Amino acid sequence: MTPTVQGLRRRGGAVAAILAVLVLAMDAASAAEATAADFAALKARVQEIQDRQEIGQLIVEYGHLLDTHDLVGYSKLFAREGEWIGGFGRAKGPKAILAMMNKYIGTAPFDPRNVKGFHLLTNIVIHVNGDHATAWSRIV
Numbered sequence: 568m569t570p571t572v573q574g575l576r577r578r579g580g581a582v583a584a585i586l587a588v589l590v591l592a593m594d595a596a597s598a599a600e601a602t603a604a605d606f607a608a609l610k611a612r613v614q615e616i617q618d619r620q621e622i623g624q625l626i627v628e629y630g631h632l633l634d635t636h637d638l639v640g641y642s643k644l645f646a647r648e649g650e651w652i653g654g655f656g657r658a659k660g661p662k663a664i665l666a667m668m669n670k671y672i673g674t675a676p677f678d679p680r681n682v683k684g685f686h687l688l689t690n691i692v693i694h695v696n697g698d699h700a701t702a703w704s705r706i707v
Contacts, residue, residue, distance in 0.1 A: 615695050622693050626704050630686035633706075637677040638668045653706075 632641040642665035658667040
């Protein structure tokens with residue numbers, strides 16, 4: 568049996584009520600300290616998960632834009648100092664990357680309904696350290 572949205576809301580409300588009773592039952596001073604520390608740790612963990620998901624999505628976007636031949640969009644995904652290194656050589660910065668892609672891939676117009684290729688992005692490794700992150704992947 569599939570639960571209904573209304574049934575899930577009722578269960579969610581019941582869980583919230585139980586949590587509220589548990590918090591009220593705790594000593595007020597220790598509850599406030601634990602809640603602040605727990606909230607800060609949880610907030611940091613959620614932010615790291617969100618950062619990893621956004622970076623992973625960005626990596627997938629590179630392949631998608633190549634597949635639809637949106638070379639302008641593809642080049643704009645690179646930072647001003649971003650570098651493309653691969654079989655065509657090296658290019659640094661969005662303008663140089665776009666010029667290299669146009670030279671080696673061609674200047675066919677962007678057409679999202681007419682996919683030109685199928686790129687696989689694998690071996691995605693993402694390291695997050697506070698506000699900084701690095702990522703590496705292979706595109707085939």
